Amino acid sequence: MSYKKYYQGFLTANAKVQHFACHSHHYWPDVTRAAALQYWDDSARLVDDKWDYIFGEKVPKVQKQIAGILKLQKPEQLVFAPNTHELLFRLLSCFDWNKPVRILTTDSEFHSFSRQIKRLAELPQIELVQVQTLPFADFTTRFAEAAKKLQPDLVFCSQVFFNSGLAIADLTAFVTSIAAVCQATIAIDGYHGFMALPTNLSELEGRIFYLAGSYKYAQGGEGCCFMLVPQNNGLRPLYTGWFAEFGTLAAAKTSQVQYSKDGYQFAGATMDFSALYRLEAVLDLYHAEGISVAKVHQHVQQLQQAFLAELKAQQHPLLNEQKLLCADLQNHGHFFTFMLDDAAKVAELSAYLKQHGIHTDYRGDRLRFGFALYHDASDYDLSCLSLRRGE
Known part of the structure; x- marks a missing residue:
């Protein structure tokens, strides 16, 4: 066909x-062209009121669409940002950099992570271990062994490696093998897997952070990335924006900064949502045409x-x-x-x-x-x- x-x-x-x-x-x-025009029309029609419309209708709809693709039960745990680097740095900001921080990753991560983490590794308190992905036949075993030895605070690894196309065949088993040997926060870069490889995160929901976006196989273009956030994680991102207050604005004010009780705990601030409109249009097309x-x-x-x-x-x-x-x-x-x-x-x-x-x-x-x-x-x-x- x-x-x-x-x-x-x-x-x-x-x-x-x-x-x-x-x-x-x-x-x-x-269909993304009409979606881009619709964003303009909605902005003209609603002006400042568009935020209520976007967060009341558009965001929940796309959260549900993505949740359906990834087999998630809690779509509200998905948070959007213009790029994965912003989401990544928000996650990194949860750690206390005044103390030793151990990070385990690979030598094959995309630049949004690899550049940032190499820069952070210039700090004396950051210990970075990069496991080679090649030879790939025993990669997952070697990675789990490195996790056991290092006892990292953060594990960051791709689902599909951008510089090879090599893919972790059983993501659930991979994460489980890591969780069995350490207590790390685990983040998976799913950008080259999302909307390409059939991905079922049902057994990993609540256990991992999962980052992806629309620029590649989701076909919505740049500007709409997302992160799956484990519920009740207890983290307080240092790098935070006013979107992260949604759900707490009506609460009694305290001296401590409050965070949303869902995925928007990791939100930033004002962004252009035209990319979300484009992604919504692509996912609507797939649904209407039966394209899984x-x-x-x-x-x-x-x-x-x-x-x-x-x-x-x-x-x-x-x-x-x-x-x-x-x-x-x-x-x-x-x-x-x-x-x-x-x-x-x-x-x-x-x-x-x-x-x-x-x-x-x-x-x-x-x-x-x-x-x-x-x-x-x-x-x-x-x-x-x-x-x-x-x-």
């Missing part, structure tokens, strides 16, 4: 492009197989299955990563592909190809690679 009819705006604007950078910059369905995450995943798996067949036909010395980082195609992110020996060659190859209308992206020695609902396998054409077989 072709799903292109939902993406005519972006596809028409990029008619001569094979867009394999969708794991980074995903095309938006056409499982169907998206199945479609992408078929695309990945077609891509590998096309790649095999080219017999390229660098882009081939031997260079592909993959442990299990049935439990893999929606992009492929080829790890080469030379970062300069990767940059050159990506540029060459772009000259031939094939858009990819790369990080150091890794070249990435993403797959999306708006792809048809019949469109794949990598014949330009045959011109470079001898290089």
Whole structure:
């Protein structure tokens, strides 16, 4: 089945492009344009009263939509922010940095975390341990062993690693193995898993923080990220905004700063909610058309197989299955990563592909190809690679 009819705006604007950078910059369905205009119209119609409308109707609706996708029972424990870095830093601000803080993570976290945590690790009281994700076959075992040894205050790990596409096959078992050996606060970066891999957090609700957003596979564009917050966690973010007072504004004032009793305990301040409108429109579209995450995943798996067949036909010395980082195609992110020996060659190859209308992206020695609902396998054409077989 072709799903292109939902993406005519972006596809028409990029008619001569094979867009394999969708794991980074995903095309938006056409319904998001009307949603953006609706945000303008609602702002004009309601002016200051729009906040009551947004928090009274829009936010609860999208919370329920996300909760349905992730199999959550308490949608009110989801909090929104413009980016995951803001949510991450709010979580980090719960720890007392005047005392030793031990943090366990990996060497493959996205920049919103890795840059910030490396900067914090310059402080003498921050102890940072990064477990290598490769070799991946024993990663989860090695990570649990590191947790037992370090006894961290915070554990932060991705569901799908952005620089490889490698995915933790059983997230519940992974979290359980960590919780069995330490008492850490556990946070999972789900950005490359949400709306890509079927994800059931029902057994993890109340146990983990889970961060994701709409920029990638949720297809709503930038500006709408969210975090699942465990209920009754007892934390008091130092980095906090007035949205976090919702639910307490009518209470008797005390000298201590009060926090909302739900996920908005971790809220910030005034933000542009047009992205939430776009995300709502995408999720409405999926519901109306019967498009589940499982169907998206199945479609992408078929695309990945077609891509590998096309790649095999080219017999390229660098882009081939031997260079592909993959442990299990049935439990893999929606992009492929080829790890080469030379970062300069990767940059050159990506540029060459772009000259031939094939858009990819790369990080150091890794070249990435993403797959999306708006792809048809019949469109794949990598014949330009045959011109470079001898290089």
